[in-house]
Amino acid sequence: MSLPVSPRKVARAAGIAVAVSLAACLVAPLVVTAAGAFVDADWYGKRSEGALGTGAAGLFRYVLGIWSNALLTSLRLVGTVVPLALLIGAPAAFAFRRRPFPGSAFVEALAMTPLAIPGIALAVGLLLGAGRAPRFGLLVAGHLAYTLPLVLKTISNALERERADLERAARSLGAGPWQAAAWVTLPRLVPGLVLSALLVFAVSWGEFNVSFLLATPLVQTFPAGLYTTYTTNSFPVAAAATLIFLAPIVPAFLAIQALGGEEFRRGLSS
Amino acid sequence: MRLEVRGLSKSYGADRPAVASVSHAFPEGRISAVLGPSGSGKSTALFLIAGLADPDAGSVLLDGRDVTNVPAEKRDIGLMFQSYALFPHLTVIENVAFGLRTRGVAKAARMERAREVLETVRMGAFAHRRIEGLSGGEQQRVALARALAFRPRVLLLDEPLSALDAKMREDLRVELFSLLRALALTTVYVTHDQAEALALGDELVVMREGRIEQVGRPADVYHRPRSPFVARFLGAANLVAGEVSPGGDDLNLPFATIEAPAGADAGPCWAMLRPEDLEVVALKDADFTAAIASVQFLGPVQRVRVFAGRQELLLDAPNDAVLGDGARIPVRMKREKIVVFARERGELPPSPPSAPVVAAASVDDSPRTVN
Numbered sequence: 001m002s003l004p005v006s007p008r009k010v011a012r013a014a015g016i017a018v019a020v021s022l023a024a025c026l027v028a029p030l031v032v033t034a035a036g037a038f039v040d041a042d043w044y045g046k047r048s049e050g051a052l053g054t055g056a057a058g059l060f061r062y063v064l065g066i067w068s069n070a071l072l073t074s075l076r077l078v079g080t081v082v083p084l085a086l087l088i089g090a091p092a093a094f095a096f097r098r099r100p101f102p103g104s105a106f107v108e109a110l111a112m113t114p115l116a117i118p119g120i121a122l123a124v125g126l127l128l129g130a131g132r133a134p135r136f137g138l139l140v141a142g143h144l145a146y147t148l149p150l151v152l153k154t155i156s157n158a159l160e161r162e163r164a165d166l167e168r169a170a171r172s173l174g175a176g177p178w179q180a181a182a183w184v185t186l187p188r189l190v191p192g193l194v195l196s197a198l199l200v201f202a203v204s205w206g207e208f209n210v211s212f213l214l215a216t217p218l219v220q221t222f223p224a225g226l227y228t229t230y231t232t233n234s235f236p237v238a239a240a241a242t243l244i245f246l247a248p249i250v251p252a253f254l255a256i257q258a259l260g261g262e263e264f265r266r267g268l269s270s
Numbered sequence: 271m272r273l274e275v276r277g278l279s280k281s282y283g284a285d286r287p288a289v290a291s292v293s294h295a296f297p298e299g300r301i302s303a304v305l306g307p308s309g310s311g312k313s314t315a316l317f318l319i320a321g322l323a324d325p326d327a328g329s330v331l332l333d334g335r336d337v338t339n340v341p342a343e344k345r346d347i348g349l350m351f352q353s354y355a356l357f358p359h360l361t362v363i364e365n366v367a368f369g370l371r372t373r374g375v376a377k378a379a380r381m382e383r384a385r386e387v388l389e390t391v392r393m394g395a396f397a398h399r400r401i402e403g404l405s406g407g408e409q410q411r412v413a414l415a416r417a418l419a420f421r422p423r424v425l426l427l428d429e430p431l432s433a434l435d436a437k438m439r440e441d442l443r444v445e446l447f448s449l450l451r452a453l454a455l456t457t458v459y460v461t462h463d464q465a466e467a468l469a470l471g472d473e474l475v476v477m478r479e480g481r482i483e484q485v486g487r488p489a490d491v492y493h494r495p496r497s498p499f500v501a502r503f504l505g506a507a508n509l510v511a512g513e514v515s516p517g518g519d520d521l522n523l524p525f526a527t528i529e530a531p532a533g534a535d536a537g538p539c540w541a542m543l544r545p546e547d548l549e550v551v552a553l554k555d556a557d558f559t560a561a562i563a564s565v566q567f568l569g570p571v572q573r574v575r576v577f578a579g580r581q582e583l584l585l586d587a588p589n590d591a592v593l594g595d596g597a598r599i600p601v602r603m604k605r606e607k608i609v610v611f612a613r614e615r616g617e618l619p620p621s622p623p624s625a626p627v628v629a630a631a632s633v634d635d636s637p638r639t640v641n
């Protein structure tokens with residue numbers, strides 16, 4: 001007896017249906033948010049904010065007016081965390097992979113632990129440990145704890161794929177350890193460095209837990225501000241703020257996706 | 271430049287030394303072929319000479335100066351890697367010029383020199399290509415050019431042809447031979463391929479389990495191996511369990527008795543006979559007759575597997591001889607070619623490290639995987 005439709009086709013169709021509905025569930029809030037920022041509807045409570053009524057442009061101007069400080073804090077934070085994470089993480093990954101020392105495996109494992117620590121614990125720990133430090137410094141420390149593991153992993157993977165014999169070849173051709181690193185290892189690591197910079201940027205830009213708990217009225221990151229805006233402002237204002245938040249992160253994720261694929265192919269071919 | 275190693279030792283595990291107290295002075299301006307099965311420590315020895323691995327003991331001397339503690343980049347030793355290890359992010363000419371760039375040679379000068387070396391390996395037309403698109407043979411030439419461009423004092427080659435297919439290997443072997451000869455550099459050529467070692471080396475160094483087993487001119491080592499291992503490793507060899515009579519006069523083999531080679535010690539022995547030293551002759555000149563078991567046509571000769579009684583032997587017959595399976599042929603042993611090794615009573619013949627008829631398979635050698 002043969003079925004009218006093959007089971008494989010049914011399974012395939014079901015799979016596609018599940019994937020599409022999942023994607024729809026993920027995208028739906030974004031659609032609502034985007035609509036909220038652009039549709040001029042009284043029942044969203046737009047009028048209640050007073051300074052509005054001049055369309056979408058006016059709304060965004062208003063939102064930027066309230067949250068410019070938080071936005072600047074976030075930009076400054078990301079601008080500090082991304083280079084610091086790379087400057088600390090990449091050489092550390094190189095040391096762990098290429099110049100292991102007694103106990104380096106333990107140190108490496110230790111560096112990964114923040115990923116498993118809840119943000120609240122980390123934030124409270126930072127406050128208890130160094131509560132008198134400038135708040136911005138604490139924010140940088142908290143973000144570094146979460147982003148360094150990403151750099152370590154990304155660069156470690158890139159180094160593991162990279163054949164160590166290229167470095168040996170450079171040495172035999174007269175390059176000292178630093179020259180070999182600068183002329184051979186580093187150029188080969190550029191895709192990995194760009195990838196980890198994007199990852200650090202995405203995580204740091206969107207990090208909420210630590211940022212929220214360490215926030216002061218003067219030093220507040222944009223995601224922390226987003227929380228406040230959702231609890232206190234009208235929906236169109238919150239929606240516009242969300243779109244501003246998403247503006248840099250979506251391109252970053254697309255770039256990560258594209259680069260990750262490229263990295264993967266390179267890894268297979270070499 | 272004279273290159274010498276003294277008591278060089280290196281072990282990666284606790285119990286298995288990769289190189290065990292190797293001492294040797296490589297002849298100046300000549301090619302030394304270092305031959306050994308994979309895992310015999312020959313590549314490790316090369317890395318120790320290049321300074322890319324630190325010896326546990328012993329020293330490396332260049333022109334009598336101890337360079338054991340000199341880092342790799344200061345030794346001026348050219349090394350061609352088995353994997354070629356070309357820099358994928360650089361072009362062909364940038365790869366070749368790398369060793370000049372590290373030495374601070376100005377761009378124009380190093381590009382000119384790189385181009386010149388690329389011409390000598392007939393890769394001039396590929397100067398601005400990326401490494402990725404090159405064939406194995408092309409990469410091999412670029413790797414050689416890169417190792418030569420900075421005018422090294424000593425050249426080390428680690429299995430330079432092993433990554434190529436058989437036909438390409440033959441062609442490049444001839445080319446490499448004339449190129450290396452013309453350079454007259456002190457060269458150490460590591461290989462597990464006995465044909466390569468015999469053809470390229472002014473001197474042959476046979477290694478086994480981290481030690482030097484025998485050193486000599488290729489022909490001498492081939493004709494007068496010092497151990498059954500060397501006999502078997504350098505080409506095909508019949509090893510027949512026999513006995514030299516108490517007076518040292520007779521050599522008793524299971525299928526014949528002949529006069530013993532001069533200087534043979536009395537007692538149990540292995541008699542080594544290469545296939546080409548067994549001749550098919552007229553019956554009246556024969557030492558024994560043998561039954562043909564199988565015939566392999568190799569081109570220049572036919573390699574025939576025969577049985578003399580219960581003793582299996584390989585012999586080379588002319589490529590136009592008519593040989594039928596099962597036929598009996600009269601065989602004579604070339605007396606002057608017989609080599610005798612002492613044997614323990616009941617000792618089994620050493621198994622050949624590589625198949626005796628076909629050249630050794632390309633098996634990877636260690637240090638690339640050892641970090």
